[in-house]
Amino acid sequence: MQIYKVGGAVRDRLLGKPVTDIDWVVVGATTEEMLAKGFRPVGADFPVFLHPKSGEEYALARTERKSGRGYGGFTFHASTEVTLEEDLIRRDLTINAMAEDDQQNLTDPYHGQRDLEARLLRHVSPAFAEDPLRVLRVARFAARYAGLGFTVAPETLELMRQLSESGELEALTAERSWKEISRALMEDQPQVFIEVLRECGALKVLMPEVDALFGVPQPEAHHPEIDTGVHTLSVLEQAAQHKQSLTVRWACLLHDLGKGLTPEEEWPRHIAHEHKGLKLIKAVNERFKAPKDCQELALLVGEYHTHGHRALELKPSTLLELLQSFDVYRRPQRFEEFIAACEMDARGRKGLEQRSYPQADYLRGAANAARTVAVQPLLEKGFKGPELGEAIKRERLKVLKTYKEKA
The missing domain is CATH 3.30.460.10 (Beta Polymerase, domain 2)
Known part of the structure; x- marks a missing residue:
């Protein structure tokens, strides 16, 4: 032995x-x-x-x-x-x-040591092409070691391309795929994972909704990088640099899927992309059986990220609706993750990576203000059932109006 x-x-x-x-x-x-x-x-x-x-x-x-x-x-x-x-x-x-x-x-x-020194990710034998999971694994290793200068060997990328075209990727279970995707998203450079999948044709098989974003323009005034796919990679890169959680990184990857549905004649504007993207986000969530917290945050960020960016302009009533949507009273952490995803989205733009994001503190302050409304005094006044709910809402709105005036 x-x-x-x-x-x-x-x-x-x-x-x-x-x-x-x-x-x-x-x-x-x-x-x-x-x-x-x-x-x-x-x-x-x-x-x-x-x-x-x-x-x-x-x-x-x-x-x-x-x-x-x-x-x-x-x-x-x-x-x-x-x-x-x-x-x-x-x-x-x-x-x-x-x-x-x-x-x-x-x-x-x-010759693994030789490839370590050459910073190459190279397959061992032609049998590599027998296992479709290896496409995801190699892309994950590329994300992990990109900072050390590693790249995928051209002949290995070609085998990955053949696997992507063979139909074998469709045979992967949701559980195995999610395990690789979630691990890859938590690497130092998760955007490289998506880049490698795209380069070998696997992205359009596994996540056609993300692949469709490349080549779709956005207004240069807000997005100096212009390309929506490039923007998505930059947002993911920012999320990794700021050590964000898996839930935030997943939301960052999917937040702009609706832009892939905009007709070309409407480019570079993307009217109502937030709502259009929800069905796509839901489809990707279900395809990989993402954990419930990842699914929920991705949908909420997809729907409300532009609200986050416009936080300082929102009417108190809209602000209250936003807070209600996130259930900030019982689930404060989810709202924090939403704020983080919005900030990564704002920073994931060419030349704007170091920009300040005053919306973050404003949104936190609004949530804290709304939480100060006590229920007990309203109960003592005799409110109950639906009337109590309306009374709480009125008090929270009053508090948010004061908060906005002072901000």
Whole structure:
């Protein structure tokens, strides 16, 4: 039995980056031997075990062959005869196909170290094209390591393009796709993820609503970058630079989808794009089964982001409607995330990345003012049921009028 550290742990140590998760491959062992040593089996598809003390994953060396469509369409074979090199060749990228023994001796049959130095994301073998999930994975790695100068090798991008055109991407489950998308959005440069997907043709398959934004112009006075797709990437970039949450980043990606529906003769204006985009945002949310908080914020930001930008001009009654829509009294965090998404939208414009956003404090102040209205005095006056609701609304409106006059 020989045990090797493999994949990301080896890659990140060589890059000088902190190693968090460690995966291990065991060569020359049987399932029975692993169980006898106290390892706990996980998963039914292939032999993976948890270490009895550390809880880290140990997998028996295995080979695989394509047996169906999609990410799960593979047959695995594990035996004591499978070599380390045979196990490594089934991996996606050369930089993930290296192994180390306990003395840190490197096994690198597919030149991963050379590609690390050349800053290239290159596939290990033609078998790369058998797994459509790898299109998303490579784009995610591109987003993670873009800051170090990594790019996708041209021949790998070509395989990704072939996969995108093959229909295999449609076989991915919503859950697997969302796992990769959500992880990619939380990388340092999530806009690179979208750029790579677009470059290989995967974006128009997975998110045609986002792909449709590229080449759609906006008024230069408000959007010096002009192109709506470029603007969306810039908003996403700002969200990452400001360490925003996944919910905010998802909303930033989808906030302008309605502009993709504007007839060309109306360009560069996009009248009512906020409402037109809601059905598209809903479709993308449902396609990937995004978590409920991501879905809700994306729809609210899509509908109300221009209200956010015009906050200082809004009538008190419109401001109150906005606060009610977000249920700021019971869900203050959601309104904070809305404000953050609006600010990222304002900053995601060429040359305006450092602009101030006074609307943020104004909106927070309005929410705090509305929250000062106490219910108890109204109950003591005898209001109840729908009448109580109307009385609360009147008091909040009164408070917001005063707030606007003083602002």
